[in-house]
Amino acid sequence: MSTQATTAARGSDRRAQLVAAATTLFAERGYESVSVEDVAAAAGVTGPGVYRHFEDKQALLAEVVLAGVGHLEQRSAAALAPTDPDQVAAPAGGEVTALLAELVALAVARPAAAVVWRWTGGHLAPADQREVARRAHALLTTWGDVVRVQRPELSAADAELLCWAVMSVLGSTTVHRTRIGSARARDLLRAAGGRVLGVQPGAAAPTPPLPAPAWTPGSRREQILEASSRLFAERGYHAVGIDDIGAAVGIAGPSVYRHFPSKVSVLVAVCQRAAERLALGVLDALRVGRDAHDVLRRLVGSYVDALLVSPDLRVGMSTDRAAVTGADREGLRRNQRELVAHWVWALREVHPELAAADAAVLVHAGLTVANDLARTRSVAGRPGLRAELVALVLAVLDVPSAQA
Structure with a gap:
């Protein structure tokens, strides 16, 4: 190989290393929280x-x-x-099975490939945004068409919902640190994805949208939290300034500091409110649940309600949380671990054959489906979204649906 060719090969390898490092960092922390120096160091x-x-x-x-x-x-x-040039049509379900197996293999081998393009696209240049949207739409359309061959009763919109949910199952590999063998991970995710593709969208009666609070917060602090939660959910934490928060509640931006020492402390308070809401749902589920199945259904229902009634939880589950450091970050992680632990306990009561790590993988997959679809614009306006989210999460967990 010539010196010029060797140099080009090394340059290509270095470029690939940078892309791989950036992919992992962007998926874990979010685009805004990662610097060029972070990528270089990785x-x-x-x-x-x-x-x-x-x-x-x-x-x-x-x-x-x-x-x-x-x-x-x-x-x-x-x-x-x-695979067979003489094959006229794939056996019923064969294409879906093959497609799911390939995508699961990708998710296990390259975890961030299934999520980065979904949650960082807003930071791209307009031309790149259009290109990603075009190719993503083509992918979802292809997958939906494949699913509808096996399930012709589905509308295109229903098939799209299921495909988005499968993508969330695959993307869940980036949101937790539970480690299991690759073969076992593929088995669990493939089975969960298959159950998701078997859900009947709209089977449950549509539920009316959960009402927003009819009251106006009396304290300035609560007004700031309400406004900040909405702004962070709409624009992202890094795109919202103190002046934006102040304007939303009718005060000068610096006046926010009378109630919070910093913008990040506002974010921490929003995340803590979300954790408190979830904790109340857990206590209620444990108090009134008739058995482990019922407890788990109630846990799922209360989580979905928390997602849909307020932006707090959507903010708390986003990569914007990476802006929180030190003891505050550990506190938020502890809240999440406690929530997951309750779900894992209930799931293992329902499926005692599951190891704790296997149950944790499924729980994180179910939570990711709810988190992702609640903020996916193409499905957010569905009239039965609440019931559908509950059904999809329960399918991931392999728990029969019932009124949650």
């Missing part, structure tokens, strides 16, 4: 070394996102390519 290069390959962080993000979409496209094409 890839084992200096900060200036990144700029030899990418103009700026946004250009690096574009390659990360498009690479993730590309991996999904490649795996989909591999799954749907006919």
Whole structure:
């Protein structure tokens, strides 16, 4: 190999290392909380070394996102390519099974590929946003068409809902640190994805939207929290300034500091409110649940209600939480661990054959389905969304649906 070719190969390898490092960091922390220096350190290069390959962080993000979409496209094409040139049509369900197996394998091998493109697209340049949206829409359409071959009774919108839910099951591998063997992870996620694809959207009676609080917070502190929660959910924590928060409650921005020492302390308080709401739901489920099945259904129902009635939980489950550090971060993690522990306990009561780690993987997958779909615009307006979210989460957990 010539010196020039060797240099080009090394440059290509370094670029790939940077993309891999950035993919992991963006998925774990969120785009705004990751610096070029963070990516450089993770890839084992200096900060200036990144700029030899990418103009700026946004250009690096574009390659990360498009690479993730590309991996999904490649795996989909591999799954749907006919293996027999004389084959006229795939056996019923065969394409769905093959597609799910390929996507699960990708999720286990490249966890961030299934999520980065969904939650960082707003930071892309407009041309890159359009390209990602075009390719993502084509993927979802292809997957929905495959599902509808097996389930022709589904509408295109219903099939899309199920495909989004499967994507969330796959993307859940990035939101927790539970470690199990790759083969076992593939088995669990493939089975959970299959159950999701068997859900009948709209089977439960549509429930009216949960009402927003009819009261106006009396204290200025609560007014600030209400406004901040809404703004953080709509724009993201980093895009909201103190002046924005102040304007939303009719005060000057610096006046917010009379009630909170910093913007991050406002974020912490929003997350704590969400945790308190969830804790009340857990206590209620444990108090009135008739058995483990009923407790688990109530846990799922109360979680979905918390997601839909207030933006607090959507903020608390987003990557914006990475802005919280030190003891506050540990407190939020402890709240989440306690919530997961209750779900894991109930799930193992229902399925005693599950190891604790296996149950935790399924619980995180179910929570991710609810978290993701509650903020996915293409499905958020469905009239029966509350019942559908409950049914989808219960399907992930392999628990029969009932009124939650």
